[in-house]
Amino acid sequence: MFKNIGIVGQITWGFIVVGVIFSISMLQVGWSFSTVKENIRQIDEKNLPYVLTVDDMDLNRSEVQQFLTDVSATHDPAGYQDAEAAAQNFKRGIEKFKQLYRSENNSAMLKQVEEIEVSFNLLYANGKAMAQAYITQGIDAGNVLMKGNDTISGFDKDSEKLLNELTKFREEQVSAAKQASANILSQSSSALWAIVIGGVLASLVVIAITILIIRSVKHQLGGELKYAGQVMAKITEGDLSTPVQVQANDSKSMIFRMGKMSASLASIVSQVRTNTVTITTGAQQIAEGIGDLSQRTEEQASTLQETASTMEELSATVKQNAENTKHANQLAT
Numbered sequence: 001m002f003k004n005i006g007i008v009g010q011i012t013w014g015f016i017v018v019g020v021i022f023s024i025s026m027l028q029v030g031w032s033f034s035t036v037k038e039n040i041r042q043i044d045e046k047n048l049p050y051v052l053t054v055d056d057m058d059l060n061r062s063e064v065q066q067f068l069t070d071v072s073a074t075h076d077p078a079g080y081q082d083a084e085a086a087a088q089n090f091k092r093g094i095e096k097f098k099q100l101y102r103s104e105n106n107s108a109m110l111k112q113v114e115e116i117e118v119s120f121n122l123l124y125a126n127g128k129a130m131a132q133a134y135i136t137q138g139i140d141a142g143n144v145l146m147k148g149n150d151t152i153s154g155f156d157k158d159s160e161k162l163l164n165e166l167t168k169f170r171e172e173q174v175s176a177a178k179q180a181s182a183n184i185l186s187q188s189s190s191a192l193w194a195i196v197i198g199g200v201l202a203s204l205v206v207i208a209i210t211i212l213i214i215r216s217v218k219h220q221l222g223g224e225l226k227y228a229g230q231v232m233a234k235i236t237e238g239d240l241s242t243p244v245q246v247q248a249n250d251s252k253s254m255i256f257r258m259g260k261m262s263a264s265l266a267s268i269v270s271q272v273r274t275n276t277v278t279i280t281t282g283a284q285q286i287a288e289g290i291g292d293l294s295q296r297t298e299e300q301a302s303t304l305q306e307t308a309s310t311m312e313e314l315s316a317t318v319k320q321n322a323e324n325t326k327h328a329n330q331l332a333t
Helices: 007-074 078-103 107-136 139-147 155-221 225-236 254-332
Strands: none
Touching: 007 078, 007 107, 007 155, 078 107, 107 139, 107 155, 139 155
């Protein structure tokens, strides 16, 4: 089918195929970079800020523990204010995560944040109770609330539990950031492969179409373009004697047709030459006939002159005889 299309059509189809391949490649690259952009935005606006928020919350937890421990040791109630400030910062972090997961409709993560909030509220309440016990009830009562016993977990264990929950939560945030980074790497790799594969396919298509066009041109020419030019040059120079070399089973190519044209021109020239010789011979014969006719005409004219002279002499003789006869008749009477 392709070989039946003209050269312009083949080149046009070649450009169309290459254009389609590049368009598909560029669409793939565009989609990949769009995904990369979205993942970068996610890391920049969500993952990293929220990882830092978890770190701030862990710092707030540590500050609450430290400030309440200081109150327990120094009996200075001013530490309550510092602990309250740290607690408020922690709660702002909790609220930030709640808003995020509500907007994403992520009930599982929202539940996890609420569990962390419960653990912190328990830590904060038990910490204040512990500090108050140290101040009002003494070291032994405070130590029980700090270390815990069979009935209560203790302030230190509450802090350790919250630390574990925050650590797990932070790991999940870091994992989400790593996943986004992995997606960026994957999509970048996909874009690169799309460019490479698209380029390779386009190159292969160009090579294949070039080969097909060359074969089609050679098929239509019936040989090399250089040889076709040589044949045409000989014909234009009037050399019709050199035989044109045609490939086997070739009856449609340009070289075949030029060979036919050369043979036809040679036949016409030969016929013209033959006709020229015939015409020349005929002309010579006509010229000879005209010369012979002219000679005969001259001979006839000479004969006619002689006849006319004889007739004049005969007429004069007859006239003389008539006069003689008349004179004789007169004498006789």
